[in-house]
Amino acid sequence: MRVTVDSERCVGAGQCVLNAPSVFDQDDDGVVVLLHEEPAAQDADAVHEAGDLCPSGSITVHED
């Protein structure tokens, strides 16, 4: 599993930080920061959920 984020689209709702805090953070501007491009297997569910909950479609989860 691989994750990419689009910081231009991010609206800073913070859903990703709430759901997968070990994978996502917000910088001082409130914009998404990706902590791990290839999250650990135990974070897979939370990462998928974060991707789905993101209101601006800024998170893409690749299953490659």
Add this chain to the structure above:
Amino acid sequence: MTTSTGPTVVDFPLRTPEEPLPLSQYAGHRRQSGLVQSHLPNGVPIWLVTRHEDVRAVLTHPKISANPDNEGFPNVGETMGVPKQDQIPGWFVGLDSPEHDRFRKVLIPEFTVRRVRELRPAVERIVDERIDAMLAGGNTADLVNDFALPVPSLVISSLLGVPPADRDFFESRTRTLVAIRSSTDEQRATATRQLLRYINRLITIKDKWRGDDLISRLLSTGQLSHEELSGVLLLLLIAGHETTANNIGLGVVTLLSHPQWAGDERAVEELLRLHSVADMVALRVAVDDVEIAGQVIRKGEGIVPLLAAANHDTEVFGCPHAFDPERSERRHVAFGYGVHQCLGQNLVRVEMDVAYRKLFERIPTLELAVPLEELAFKYDGILFGLHELPVRW
């Protein structure tokens, strides 16, 4: 317009004292194929969107606009005494990207998960003080007026950097805006003018003497004019006040039947979904021909996504009318979806969590002072909530 193959036409969602949140009507609408057509109270035809998937599709569609200046934008009713909001510079919930994004980006740093966690002690202090005042006043209270309304107002005034000496003024004026039953249109218009004047004065003062508060930091970005900033601040105030108060009041009623969940963050998420206080807030209009759920929506046609309907969609939430904080599904749209999703949502979560936690911890004998059936729900405004909540201990 109705033909054998055309869309189903229904009455505009009818809110009554018996069913202030018309979930049984919504359930019927969700079962129709495509979208359901209805008419606003003023006769203008609009589309009702009730399925979770379709509500999300509407709220993220690039050709569906939140700007009330667009031809055909649905106007569901009174704006609660606030001057016509689309005329206020900085009222960015009524702007589309990219104009909207300039305002949102300046504000995001103030509402990050981390920043909001730092605000928690201030929220706890405010909640404790309100509980102290209620306890000092005897063994009964109106939890809406004595607690649910003042808490978010005081949190916002603390966030903005309103000096403590002015907080009573600020709180009383914001309360007038909310009191659609007991205040007149004129009183609400006056309160709005007084608040705007106060906010403008505060901006001028903060511009000279910067402090550690939201207004000072926004001024330091240099991104907003004073006029835009005052519109933004009024928006934060109005968007964060009655909505939060309604969530606190309704949440307490539900938690009185499930007190073991007070203080558990999963309860907050479930109460947001269950009560969906902003059901009819996310109004839209098509600015091009678009297709949602197989239904073509023509340019200029109004769209009413119903957030409570989406949050009770059985395709997503099993037994949606039940309070079940252990449900694993978190995809509610109580805060909307898309770029306009509530900016203050993480602050609301903290306010709700602290309010429930402290109330049930400090007043363990809290109970309703009237039968449940006699509670006065709001069915005549835009938001779902309680007018009053008589309690005793």
